[in-house]
Amino acid sequence: xxxxxxxxxxxxxxxxxxxxxxxxxxxxxxxxxxxxxxxxxxxxxxxxxxxxxxxxxxxxxxxxxxxxxxxxxxxxxxxxxxxxxxxxxxxxxxxxxxxxxxxxxxxxxxxxxxxxxxxxxxxxxxxxxxxxxxxxxxxxxxxxxxxxxxxxxxxxxxxxxxxxxxxxxxxxxxxxxxxxxxxxxxxxxxxxxxxxxxxxxxxxxxxxxxxxxxxxxxxxxxxxxxxxxxxxxxx
Amino acid sequence: xxxxxxxxxxxxxxxxxxxxxxxxxxxxxxxxxxxxxxxxxxxxxxxxxxxxxxxxxxxxxxxxxxxxxxxxxxxxxxxxxxxxxxxxxxxxxxxxxxxxxxxxxxxxxxxxxxxxxxxxxxxxxxxxxxxxxxxxxxxxxxxxxxxxxxxxxxxxxxxxxxxxxxxxxxxxxxxxxxxxxxxxxxxxxxxxxxxxxxxxxxxxxxxxxxxxxxxxxxxxxxxxxxxxxxxxxxxxxxxxxxxxxxxxxxxxxxxxxxxxxxxxxxxxxxxxxxxxxxxx
Numbered sequence: 001x002x003x004x005x006x007x008x009x010x011x012x013x014x015x016x017x018x019x020x021x022x023x024x025x026x027x028x029x030x031x032x033x034x035x036x037x038x039x040x041x042x043x044x045x046x047x048x049x050x051x052x053x054x055x056x057x058x059x060x061x062x063x064x065x066x067x068x069x070x071x072x073x074x075x076x077x078x079x080x081x082x083x084x085x086x087x088x089x090x091x092x093x094x095x096x097x098x099x100x101x102x103x104x105x106x107x108x109x110x111x112x113x114x115x116x117x118x119x120x121x122x123x124x125x126x127x128x129x130x131x132x133x134x135x136x137x138x139x140x141x142x143x144x145x146x147x148x149x150x151x152x153x154x155x156x157x158x159x160x161x162x163x164x165x166x167x168x169x170x171x172x173x174x175x176x177x178x179x180x181x182x183x184x185x186x187x188x189x190x191x192x193x194x195x196x197x198x199x200x201x202x203x204x205x206x207x208x209x210x211x212x213x214x215x216x217x218x219x220x221x222x223x224x225x226x227x228x229x230x231x232x233x234x235x
Numbered sequence: 236x237x238x239x240x241x242x243x244x245x246x247x248x249x250x251x252x253x254x255x256x257x258x259x260x261x262x263x264x265x266x267x268x269x270x271x272x273x274x275x276x277x278x279x280x281x282x283x284x285x286x287x288x289x290x291x292x293x294x295x296x297x298x299x300x301x302x303x304x305x306x307x308x309x310x311x312x313x314x315x316x317x318x319x320x321x322x323x324x325x326x327x328x329x330x331x332x333x334x335x336x337x338x339x340x341x342x343x344x345x346x347x348x349x350x351x352x353x354x355x356x357x358x359x360x361x362x363x364x365x366x367x368x369x370x371x372x373x374x375x376x377x378x379x380x381x382x383x384x385x386x387x388x389x390x391x392x393x394x395x396x397x398x399x400x401x402x403x404x405x406x407x408x409x410x411x412x413x414x415x416x417x418x419x420x421x422x423x424x425x426x427x428x429x430x431x432x433x434x435x436x437x438x439x440x441x442x443x444x445x446x447x448x449x450x451x452x453x454x455x456x457x458x459x460x461x462x463x464x465x466x467x468x469x470x471x472x473x474x475x476x477x478x479x480x481x482x483x484x485x486x487x488x489x490x491x492x493x494x495x496x497x498x499x500x501x502x503x504x505x506x507x508x509x510x511x512x513x514x515x
Contacts, residue, residue: 003513010512076471078498078510219500 010075014084017067021091024060025143025209028095029136031057031102032202036132038109039195040125047113050106057099064092083219087212091146094205094212098139101198101205108191115188123185123192124174131167131199138164138206145210151217155234157210158227164203171196263293267462268313268432273327275308275317282308284486285327292431295454295463297473297494300483301509306466309483310434313464314350315343331432348375351425355437357417359409359424364401367409367420368392371428387427394460395423396453415446422453426461433457435465439472451476470510474498482506 005011031050038046068085071077077085138157145153175189175196214222214234222230268290275283283305290296298306308317315336317323329336336346348371360367368388371377378384388405392398397419401412409420418438425433435454439447454463454476467473473480474494481491482505490497490506501507508514 003508005512006514007512075512078470078474078512079501079507081511082499 007075010071013067013071013075014081017064017071017088018084020060020064020067021088021095022143022147024057024064024092024095025139025146027053027057027060028098028102029139029143031099032105032132032136032139032199035102035105035109036129036136036199038106039112040129042109042113044110044113047106047109050102054099054103057096061092061096065089068092080216080219083216087146087216090212091209094208098202098205101201104198105195108195112188112191123178123188124171127167127171127174128192128195128199131164131171131196132202134160134164134167135199135202135206138203139209142206142209142213145213149213149217151214151234154210154213154217155231157206158222158230161203161207164200168196168200263291265292266290267292267332268464269328269330269333270309270312271328271330273309273312273325273329275305275312275326276324277320278322282486283312286488288481288488288491290462290464292462293458293460294478295458295465295476297477297480298464298466298483299468299470299473299480299509300489301514302468303485304483305486306481306483307436310436310464310466313432313434314347314352316347316352318343345375348428349430350432350434351428351430352434352436353418353421353425353438355440357414357421357441359412359417359420361408361410363406364392364409364412364420365405368423368427371424375428377428391423391427392420394426394457395419396449396456397423413446415442415449418442418446418450419453422450422457426457430461432462432464435463437466437468439467439469447472470498482509484509 031053034046035050037043038050068088072082072085075081138160141153142157144150145157172193175193178185179189208223211222214220214230218233220233222233225233266289269288271287273283273286274281286305286309298310300306311317311320312325312329313331313336315325317325325337331346331350335341360370362370365388368391369378369384372384372387378387389398389402392401397416400416401407401420409417412420418441422433422438439450442450451472454465457463465473465476477494479491480494480497482489482497482501482503484505490501490503492501497506498510501510505514
């Protein structure tokens with residue numbers, strides 16, 4: 001798929017839209033990282049920055065989709081080119097939602113800051129940081145797999161998705177324990193449940209991206225397919 | 236005099252013909268046409284290197300490939316039009332309903348009624364619209380009366396999607412119609428002799444997009460009654476009208492499969508390169 005089209009213009013258009021997706025991916029990843037930093041350090045300033053950047057991601061989604069539609073209308077792409085454009089459309093939607101999750105975390109941080117200091121001290125922020133790092137790593141791996149159209153790397157992302165789900169389950173159990181021990185923790189614990197959920201969703205979006213990469217490379221739709229079957233499709 | 240002789244010859248063959256055609260109303264899905272190791276050479280230059288394929292009844296198959304790949308040459312094998320090309324030699328086996336069309340006892344004229352052809356440039360006869368369609372049936376003695384002939388002409392024009400536009404001017408010259416109408420007249424002309432198979436060699440290349448769209452729609456109607464092979468250099472057209480697509484390259488059949496698969500996820504790199512425009 002690195003072969004050139006007869007139309008170098010078409011090559012340029014595909015290259016351009018693919019680059020924008022990777023740019024959007026980088027921004028989405030940094031939004032999540034920043035949001036978790038804001039949480040870990042209870043930084044209202046960082047949380048505000050995240051919320052200010054959110055619009056950029058929304059615009060990128062709209063622009064990428066418009067570009068993709070234009071290419072489909074004018075070039076009538078087929079086979080791998082068509083699959084790539086379909087994957088780009090899915091990627092932009094998933095990355096925009098990653099941005100939404102980051103914004104959600106940032107708003108939660110602002111809310112936690114407003115409730116005061118004492119309730120924060122016992123919250124399992126370190127665990128959240130760990131889960132968030134896992135999710136960011138998944139996202140980064142998925143974007144790398146997209147950049148290199150590497151189905152093997154994409155498969156790796158799918159294999160590690162369970163880890164994040166397990167982290168989420170663990171966090172949930174911990175937060176329930178806190179709530180049972182001390183009803184004053186309920187409000188902020190619930191806030192953190194939503195943060196944990198947001199992190200878990202980032203992991204899901206990374207998984208969706210990886211599935212899209214496998215679709216581009218192998219021509220097989222591996223959504224809702226058992227991991228063992230995905231593995232045979234990729235090998 | 237000569238025409239009477241021709242009619243007598245045709246008449247004697249006629250007895251064989253309805254039976255053959257009766258058998259050949261094969262159920263959709265049964266193999267209608269089959270090619271085994273077909274090679275065509277022009278002089279010492281081999282243009283087709285052993286093509287084998289089956290075409291099922293009532294399916295539309297598209298042949299695609301770059302210029303000079305052999306798709307039109309192969310199409311012409313099915314109605315022995317290559318016989319008319321000086322220096323052309325065809326080997327291998329081509330069968331319709333299991334019968335070898337190159338066997339010595341085959342009457343080529345009847346074969347070309349059974350396997351009709353529509354060409355790139357519409358070529359109506361310099362006759363009236365009615366006579367264009369009636370000429371073939373008259374030659375083959377297919378109508379016992381004027382009323383029957385009128386029925387054949389009307390039904391052929393209806394099936395070609397042209398009746399409503401020409402029913403009030405059947406005695407006007409066929410050449411007075413627009414390009415798209417002329418092509419539909421040629422389709423009606425082919426249909427009038429009750430073929431089983433219609434071969435189309437780039438039938439829309441000379442037509443504007445609207446006329447092209449009308450004919451593409453017509454193809455999906457026609458396949459209910461006929462088996463169709465269409466050669467086209469317009470890939471999107473192949474994708475729109477055909478059930479299966481065969482990709483040819485330099486005289487070889489590279490890949491043949493369901494159209495959706497050829498255009499979404501072909502197995503051969505050369506096919507992928509061609510349909511994505513990485514190679515013309």
